[in-house]
Amino acid sequence: MPDKYYVGAYWGPRKETALECARRAELFFHMLARCDPAFAQWYRAGRGFPRELPGWPVRPEMKELETLFLKGRSRTDVGKEVIEDLGFHQMVWNAKKDAIHVHLTCGGYSPWGGPNSCLLDPLWPSAVWERLVRSPVLAEVLTSVATAWDPDFAMASSSEMVDLMEKDRFEVRVGWLTYLSRRLGTLPPLPAPVRIEPVGELGWLLVLSPEPMTASNPEHVAFTARIRELLDRAGLIERPQPEPANT
Template sequence: MIETYYVGAYWGARKEDAGECARRLATVVQLLQPVDPLFASWFKGSKSLKQALTRPLELEVSSLQQYIQRHLMRDDRRQPMEDLGFSFSLWNGHQGGNDAWLSIGCGGYWEQGTNRCVLDAPNEGPGLERVLTTSFQVAALRALATAWEPDWGAAVSSAYRDMIKTKYPDVWPGWVTYFSRRLGRVPPLPAPVRIEPVEDKGTLVILTPERFTATNPAHVALADRVCELLERAGLLQRKPHPAK
């Protein structure tokens, strides 16, 4: 079975209108562009991929704001549910023979909800070897963290996520994990773990210099030890983030 990976950023209730979400979306798209040719351009989600290719994403904030406003969450009667914010997706147009997706939920301020920005990069095809590198995963998560200022985020293998989701249901660490300063301070961690700041916003924890896999016992043992230290530091419990 192929071990698949994704990069996600998550944050609690934060009331932001379509204009504020548009500025953050423009930022994340611009920050992802130099990470890899996969992200040179994006297309708006549509009923079919063929139709999506006729709807390129324009980076003017006013255009993005209009697009996001049309994706305000609604109930079964099509009535607005403003406290749930906006939800939409983007596709990279199969650039270089690879598909990539951005799934975004932002502006929600329901206290039990979660906002997110999830990047699904290719798990097959010609770009796979670039994607499955520490440098790619670090750069992608750094871009998401910088743009959205989440509470936490992770570049993680779905197999490893399944292994730990019961023990750590609120915040699950991955190959690379981001912690906002709002959650607390990252403690000293054992080698070969590396720690990098993200501006003044938070910290990246990078478990291994090579590809992290859930089938490697040494990788899993290292991750378990790091999780123990992070849990002891109070970083793996979800903390309320009051709406603005």
């Protein structure tokens, strides 16, 4: 069975309003649309949408996105009061069949609510898979994510490879393609064939191979583990864990 690929970007507590998140999302969707035609139109859930469509069309405009984020606030079970420090959550998708989903969690500033994130999944074999699971396209996607959301790190990888590499759920994940923010530290020298590309003044994009890295290939696993070890030695992997609450 082929690996299941996804794109994930993660960042720590960052207090932002729905409008600030919408501004980032607007830039993200416009940049994403330039990566591949599959990203040109997105849809959301809601009653009464035309059955011939995957959902209600989403216009990637700031005011509409702000409204969506405001609808996606976390609330208490009792009283349905807004939990401000958990930020905003929203999901959209691009098709009825072989859909790619975008999950957005942003504006959260609680150390207990999990990371803010931008996820694109699943990248299963499909009509668009052959175009998307190529390093040039995914490099553009990661650049879009990094530019719009300014995460601490992001990666494009298979779930299976992440399971093999990850040692702690709070750590920076290393994948076939990996983005690292300059906030994390200084990038060490890395062996060929790793390609390093700057993403503006924000960070670096590492491409470990021009071809997909698979968890079923021992050479791919060993090389990814080597890169992770070099980054770990440079202090770029470990992330601080939330302190336990005072009792």
